[in-house]
Amino acid sequence: MDDVEDFALSARGLIAELPGNVLSDSDGSVVFDAAALDYIDDDAPAPDSVNPSLWRQSQQIRRGGLFQVTDRVYQVRNNDIANLTIIEGEDGLIAIDCMAGVESARQGMAMIREHVSDKPIAAVIYTHTHIDHYGGVKGVVDPDDVASGKVPIIAPGHQFDKYAIGENVVAGNAMARRASYAFGSHLPLDPLGHITCGIGVVSTKGPVVSYISPTDLITETGARREIAGIEFEFLYAPDTEAPEEMHIWIPELKALTCAENANHTLHNIQTLRGARTRDARNFARYLDETLERWGDEAEVHYGPHTWPVWGNRELVGFIESQRDAYKYIHDQSLRLANKGYTPLEAAEALELPDELRLAWQNRGYHGTLHHDVRAVFTKELGMWDGDPVSLHPHPPVEAARRYVDLIGAPAILAEGRRAIEEGDHRWAVEILHKLVFADPSDTEARELQADAYEQMGYQAEGPQWRGIFLTAAKELREGPLPPPFTTASEDSILGMPIDILFDFVAVQIDGDKAADADIRVNLTFSDSDARWTMWVARGVLNAREHHADDARATISGPKAALTGALLRPGAASQLADSGAITIDGDASELDKLAAVLDTADPSFPIVTP
Incomplete structure (x- = not known):
């Protein structure tokens, strides 16, 4: 606790403090209050109701504003759970990640315009598939500029849309409910309640979550792009902190980001909000590859959360420490598994070596050692702990x-x-x-x-x-309280690839009601000329990418309208009457679909049956 270096680093490069509240576009209510965390004072000791280590981290997290990281690299931090990073090119700005909400991202861009540059956005880069890194995109760039090809959106992977939308929406009701617990959405903002979320601040009201699909996918390490006169080089790092993720190197600026694979916290191998289990070995593998490629040259590491690391020696030590923490968790968990330990027994037994344990960036402000060890078992050995009981x-x-x-x-x-x-x-x-x-x-x-x-x-x-x-x-x-936001935002649903859209409808089929169903429908997506067939039988919804001869109805229209018809088939006749869709054949097929759809309560109980 005597090590206070991070306090200086988290304040380094401050250009301007946050100007005030972030307001909702829809009703003018406060999405984020810049003064809401003032009780986490820099000079105040930890209250009895807060772990001193978490209090220390939160004292730094609450410091919001516009910061200069290095020459031509700027960040807006802590008016949202994630950072907005802006690289100033010769004739344009490159945004790396966009925060979680449109309102916060728009405030961040206003600060950039006021204090840094009014150059146009030349490109947007998503480092990975998580909602807090793309949700604010419409506060950064005009969708028309993306649609016209003027502004590319660069992202990792072969199937970015699938993982970004699928992970956040198909199981979104459960994820949002669990996230409201994990991120303390219902807790008061005081020392007895919410004390930041360890990697950023959360909004006081659900933000508008937007989405624009990538237009340029990075699928291999070594790929390069020149944007606004600056060269970017990418390291493709799939199946790490996100299913699709990448590290970014800017040679001219000697600036590096490992996205969320290197943070001022131990990360989740299995999130508590609920997501696919990650590969701790891959965290270590890609961090080491990053050091091999650029470790001798890099002078600053800027992350999509928390504050940067400056200086080559410090940067290399930071990444090495994170690399070895994940490698230790992976290797030692499996060592104990091979000795017969169950996940819980291993989690109780394992401790990081002091050199790793006593590094602030390896403390459990997001993931924890305990649930990360159990996650390694899940990833490598499955859900059963090996005990017959x-x-x-x-x-x-x-x-x-x-x-x-x-x-x-x-x-x-x-x-x-x-x-x-x-x-x-x-x-x-x-x-x-x-x-x-x-x-x-x-x-x-x-x-x-x-x-x-x-x-x-x-x-x-x-x-x-x-x-x-x-x-x-x-x-x-x-009693239960509803989550303050839903991952199934309008933009997220409309951004779904068509196959994921059918997956989303399929998980809402009540298997018992649909056990004897026989529903067969063709769909024509007029804005893409895609043709699909969908059928429900034996309690299951299936879909294929063509029309079927045995379909009893064909529905045609743009994707947005067909999405409405699939998710609310009882209202399909109204869509048809308005001209949004056309229905040829037996329109009662949609009524039959409506009869077998289930609904999910967003505030289902957790601590009671």
Whole structure:
């Protein structure tokens, strides 16, 4: 805690502080309040309700503004969860990542225009497929300029749209609900509640999330692009922090970013919000390849979160430390797996070596060592932990009732109270969970478990663990609250590749209702001339890329209108009446589809059945 170098680095290069609130385009409400985190004061010691390490990280995270990183490289930081990085070229600006929301990105661009340059946007680069790196794109660039070919959008991978949209939307209802826990969306902004999210700040109200598909894909390491007189070189790093990700080297400026594969925090191998499990070995592999290619020359590393690293020795040490942390987690988790440890046993046993553990950038402000170790098991060995007792367990409610019948509710309450009094909060929430799930109307048990979760939240170094525990306490006391935003934004849905659109509809089919269904429809997407056929049978929706002779109806129209007809088939007749789509054949096929679609409550309970 005596090491305060990061405080100077996180303030380095400040040109202008954030000008004030970020306002919603739709209703003028506050999306982000620049003063909302003023209680995290630079000179204040950590309150008793906040882990001192998390408090230290948050003191730096809350520092927002426009910063100069190096010659012609600028960042707007901490009016959003992610940074906006701008490279000034000879006759244009290159944006690297676009924040999560349009409003914050627009504020960032206004600061660039006021203090740096009014040159036009020459290109946008997405480093990877996560929503907080592309969601603000329409606050950075005019979609018409992209559509006309004037401004390219450069991104990694062969299937960027598929992973960007598929990961965030197809399971979006569950992901948004879990994210509202992990990022503390329902917690008050005070020392008893939200203390940043460890890598940036979250909006106080859901932002507008936009999307524009890439026009130029980077699919191999060594690819180069010259933009506005500046050369960019790319290292393709798939299956790392995102399914599609890349590192970027600017030789002329000796400036490097490893995207989210190198951060001022240990990252997630498995996110708590829910996403595909990542490959810790690949984190290490691509970080080492980056050092091999550019480590001798690089002088600054700028990330899409937090603050930069300056100086070749410091930069190389930073990346080496992150590389070895991920490699250690991968290798040692599998070493213990091969010795017979289960994921939880390995997570309890493993600790990073001191040289890695005591480096601030390897602390668990986003991922944590504990759940990263368990994620390696999931990635390499699957969901079963290897113990037969966990192969076919009773579901939570049934198991809880049996425990309560065996032990008795008064004894469980007494044990929970004793555990809390002795500071054994992990045991308290575990034993009280049985009582809450057996009888969710037991107010005393809920309040007691909430007390235990609250203490676990105050002690957590990881802000997502803090958010989950404190939100659990809040939900036990107040009931479920809806997430403040949805990943299935209009732009995200309309940006879906057609095959992913059918996947999105398919996960909304109620299998029981559709078990005897027989629905067959052709679709013509008039704006792309794509032809598809879709059918529902045996509880499953399938689709193929052509028309079928046995379809009973053919629906034609632009993709946006057909998307509406598929997601709300009960309103298809209104779309047809308005001329947005045409329906040839038996229009009742869409009524049959409407009858087998399910709906999902965005505020489903988590800490109760």
